[in-house]
Amino acid sequence: MTTSAESAHALDALFRPASVAVVGVSTSPTSPGARTFANLVRHFDGEVFGVNPAEPEIEGRRLSASLTAIGEPPDLVVIATPAESVLDILTEAGELGVRAAILLSAGFAEAGEEGRRLQGLLAETARRHGMALIGPNSMGLISRPNSLFATFTNAVQETNAGGRVAVVGQSGGMAAIIYTICLAHGVGVDYLVALGNESATSLGEVVEWMMRPESGVDAVLGFVESLSGWDELAAAARMAAESQKVIAFCRAGRSQLGAAAAGSHIGAVAGDEKVLADLAAAGGIVEAATLDDLLDIAKARHVARPMRGRRVGVVTASGGAGSLFADLMTSAGLDLPELSPELQQKVFEVIPWFGSATNPVDTTAFIQSRPEEFCAVAGILAASGEVDAVMVFLGTLDPIAPRLVRSLTEIAARHPAVPVVVTWGGGSKRFKEDLWRAGVATFDDPDRAVQALVGLAPARRVAAATGPVSAPSPFLDPLPGELTGGRSTVTLNEHDVRGLLEAAGLPVPAGALAADADRAVAIAAEIPGEVVLKLIAPGLEHKSDIGGVVVGVSGADEVRRQAERLLALGREHGSAVDGVLVEQRAPAGIELVCGVRRDRVAGPVVVVGLGGVLTEIIGEMAVRAAPLTRGDALDALEQLFAGRLLHHHRGLGPAAAEAVADLLVRLGDIIAATDRLVELECNPVIVSEAGALICDGLAVVGGDPDDSSTGRFLQ
Amino acid sequence: MTTSAESAHALDALFRPASVAVVGVSTSPTSPGARTFANLVRHFDGEVFGVNPAEPEIEGRRLSASLTAIGEPPDLVVIATPAESVLDILTEAGELGVRAAILLSAGFAEAGEEGRRLQGLLAETARRHGMALIGPNSMGLISRPNSLFATFTNAVQETNAGGRVAVVGQSGGMAAIIYTICLAHGVGVDYLVALGNESATSLGEVVEWMMRPESGVDAVLGFVESLSGWDELAAAARMAAESQKVIAFCRAGRSQLGAAAAGSHIGAVAGDEKVLADLAAAGGIVEAATLDDLLDIAKARHVARPMRGRRVGVVTASGGAGSLFADLMTSAGLDLPELSPELQQKVFEVIPWFGSATNPVDTTAFIQSRPEEFCAVAGILAASGEVDAVMVFLGTLDPIAPRLVRSLTEIAARHPAVPVVVTWGGGSKRFKEDLWRAGVATFDDPDRAVQALVGLAPARRVAAATGPVSAPSPFLDPLPGELTGGRSTVTLNEHDVRGLLEAAGLPVPAGALAADADRAVAIAAEIPGEVVLKLIAPGLEHKSDIGGVVVGVSGADEVRRQAERLLALGREHGSAVDGVLVEQRAPAGIELVCGVRRDRVAGPVVVVGLGGVLTEIIGEMAVRAAPLTRGDALDALEQLFAGRLLHHHRGLGPAAAEAVADLLVRLGDIIAATDRLVELECNPVIVSEAGALICDGLAVVGGDPDDSSTGRFLQ
Structure with missing residues (x-):
């Protein structure tokens, strides 16, 4: 594997080479190799070599018989030969010290099994020699600052x-x-x-x-x-x-x-x-x-320069346009802030009394007679510090268009840090082109202009860079031997998961495992209110399906009767029963799924979504890299129906979302701190006035972190 | 009120008048009146009169002192005078028999209370005389087939x-x-x-x-x-x-x-x-x-001609483009049908073996050398009868562009009933313009082209025209006198609603009202499984809030104890208690809200959405005009998460959605058949393997159907 610095160095050779060779400069002028060679020869400032073992010369340029025959190795090699010869040429390049290659040749992974195998060998060769490698089956690249047109x-x-x-x-x-x-x-x-x-x-x-x-x-x-x-x-x-x-x-x-x-x-x-x-x-x-x-x-x-924030002030002479912009910006995630009373006052010093100085500003049709003053409103907003960009909407105004262009150009020049973007629906093209030339981005359609602002705006929220994690270290490292039983990965039962969660300080309902009915009665006696009884047995993941869970049990007699029934049920199913888990019944609330897993590509991630039957129908989950901050966690919740639910559910205040965010942060810390945890699913997490309680859990631990095939849940 | 035929006749006068008068032709050439007059004079084939009491002539044209002074009344009058004079002029027009008016004057509802009042009088005047009336505060209109440019x-x-x-x-x-x-x-x-x-x-x-x-x-x-x-x-x-x-x-x-x-x-x-x-x-x-x-x-x-259906075949030389089209069309509600094996075979007779003949068809880059054959694929799809339009995607292909234009033009001409729409990303403008001239709609951007198809496609689904309804006629007509107690509208209690629903043959849980605990026990004895007890008392709409509902009661002792408790609770709250409703407990299932109400504008409508806590967070409801067909009802469900839920919930089959659709059709029939029902809310409707059961209901009945202020629910 190459390091990031080596990789960047190799990419320098790819985009800024001093010399380039094309292998496979065919005599057919329309072939990819010949066209690429011609493009390089025409534009490139550095040295360009052509390689063709059969032809000593093409269109008056000398060709080499091989890369080696060039004498000194070029920085970049472009290969356009038949698929079967590519590996040898790439290997030759690597051995000569070439730092980058572009493979135009096709017939690899896109062409079936043998091609896929061959492509693997190419990748392996590039890695071995620390080469940057674009392709195969690429159309090439252009690096204009370096006059490099290595493409057909x-x-x-x-x-x-x-x-x-x-x-x-x-x-x-x-x-x-x-x-x-x-x-x-x-x-x-x-x-x-x-x-x-x-x-x-x-x-x-x-x-x-x-x-x-x-x-x-x-x-x-x-x-x-x-x-x-x-x-x-x-x-x-x-x-x-x-x-x-x-x-x-x-x-x-x-x-x-x-x-x-x-x-x-x-x-x-x-x-x-x-x-x-x-x-x-x-x-x-x-x-x-x-x-x-x-x-x-x-x-x-x-x-235009980039915006500093996502706040946009809108100036229109049409209430209808303002309303449309509000729709489009809202759905694009831009902000239309309320303007301060002082700023509104300033706007009213310019626009008529029957206009509107809220955002979007509606100047009314006075633009027709006083275009400079209309534009002045854009200047007032740009100077206010209350918005990061100004959107100006113009209609069919050809008679006054030159005056508008002049004023807007002046205003944009005076406030370079606050881009002024213009939507000019209708009107003559030449006036819009004048604005572009003056550095004012101008669009015909409102949605196009809003998308342009999205491109100028800073990221809506960027997950904070995460430092080292202070996780509950004894959590899974080393993994208790008795849990894995010698296998590389193992799915823990609910009671073991409960133990791990408790050890990590995560909230689980009061309760304990009872080996027999007497013990179940004793545990239940310590728990206020109703209890839940759950049969715990090895390999019994779907205990509800066989009636292995009883909810809302109260009184010693009932606890005994149900515990005995569950133990008998376990024996019936041939399991070596661990016992009956007796837990306090969680108060009614909102069910969430919270989990962490080791993503094959992204590494450790935290996942949150609605639980219970809602998981199926809403099918929405937010994913964030682990570890994550409280802000990240709250942001993830906000993205979901779950967030709305937490805010609006009767009896729950803002503390509910905070409690879930804390839980997510803890889970993120755990998976970031130990590579022994493949996956941990908490489902349901019940959120009520009593906080967030993990009422069932499943974990896959141990094993090769790269092998996520054992995860049944969060793949 | 004018009838629809009268209104259409008045609109004929608006858009196709034989003569027009402008009242308020000011001497200022930039005023709305003068500009509109000038536009009419320049273009209109019929007679144009100008009215100005102070000026006998303007720019060489004679003006009249008033509408009456014109002699014979014009078909259409345009009024551009100050707000305070408009009512008199409109009245004069109406009395002269003018059929249509356009009011350019401003200063009415947009300018405050007095303007609003004045505007009301204008509307009243227009109605009285059966006039079509555009404005006030209008910019006017253009009716080009009649050379009418009545606008400034x-x-x-x-x-x-x-x-x-x-x-x-x-x-x-x-x-x-x-x-x-x-x-x-x-x-x-x-x-x-x-x-x-x-x-x-x-x-x-x-x-x-x-x-x-x-x-x-x-x-x-x-x-x-x-x-x-x-x-x-x-x-x-x-x-x-x-x-x-x-x-x-x-x-x-x-x-x-x-x-x-x-x-x-x-x-x-x-x-x-x-x-x-x-x-x-x-x-x-x-x-x-x-x-x-x-x-x-x-x-x-x-x-292009309109499409016959919503099926689109896509032909590209780029897998990436095909994939993007699939995304865009899916979200626009267009269909990309699978192509039949026979059709795929025909496509493969043209494209290379390593292309793809599924939809989107990927012809691969052979387009470069054989553009006519690439276009032939579009022709094969257009002729197949399997798609209603063909989308062709082209890239930067200037060298072969004239050949593409020629072929596509031929194919479009050969299959006029199946529009061929082209997306040409990149490439020279002139080739695209050639296609437009040849009648082939051509766009730069894939999404633009997809929107164009949306405009050519027939409505996704149009609610069936509904015939006369055979509703359960005795439902509310006449409304039982004892229910309304003399008031114009009344909110019925759950038990009364239950009675009405039962009478209408709608599904409610087994049960009955018990005046005392003995009767409650007797009723419960007849019901298998657990029961629910609900306190019924006048004005007690939120019985859960005071603990007036007990779920999951079984055994005579428990029924008696709870019934007695509820009756005592009712007396405590000072109500004249009606009794305790004893109902079979519905099996667990999906909770929906189903309702009907009389919309102020749209008339009777049916509403359906997710019930329980989901109503709050998902906040989605589908609305359809009542009465509705089963197809309409299923379409409404499909639009909702509720539809997905019904399809995917464990244990429920397709019958679940059918049961809800039946319920919605019945509800629609009821509100369409009686104008005594203001609103009926069924919440929750519990859908389980046992079907759809209405487990609680609330109705507002009687009164003035135009007054929906009594509705607390579905406004």
């Missing part, structure tokens, strides 16, 4: 003035389209990366490199099917949040995931991709629904 | 070739913008109507008129804040569905409604507007999120 896509023919935007795609075709659309809208793009089959260098590694200052990139636009390279992606999201940059992904395949998820017991966490998407959103990666959303973000970034 | 908006200056589109707005500014945007995109518009304050002629009346064949309109685009003129709007939606036309509304103010709704107990039915929006959607009115959605619908309608 038609997109390379577009004029590109460059800009602080990078386009990355797991579908090369879609990446090329996004690149082309940006250029067609006057947005220069510095990088285009078609990841191909992503055998070695992942989406995450590329995006992380783009977030480094030396890339010069402010915005990464991705067309993404799978969030690969998770750790680097998470790091990139943090870097973006810290440096006011933006990562926006149009993620295809959501509906299929959704459909697949609906079939599973706890839908929302069915696919790793769903887990990762949730974590990515929590980390501030913007979800774009379609290509236009990506384009709007790029366009806004192209001319 | 700048939009009138745009060149308009006309087209089967009408734009209607409750915000005149936004309507003008939508009009202008359509024209800027080459979509002609036949009508523009700025409704202004909507004192008399409503949104619904205008839209209904547009759906008549004589208007020539295929698509109505609305910017809407309130669904006024409900009956006409519902009729228009039915007309649209029957004649493959489309009504699409961009509805502003949704977030505020949402916020307001969240504060109420059963959020989703809190605002009439939410109820109407739900009914409008069920009736097939398309909800557009933003102006671009409206534009896309207009663009698609401009060139």
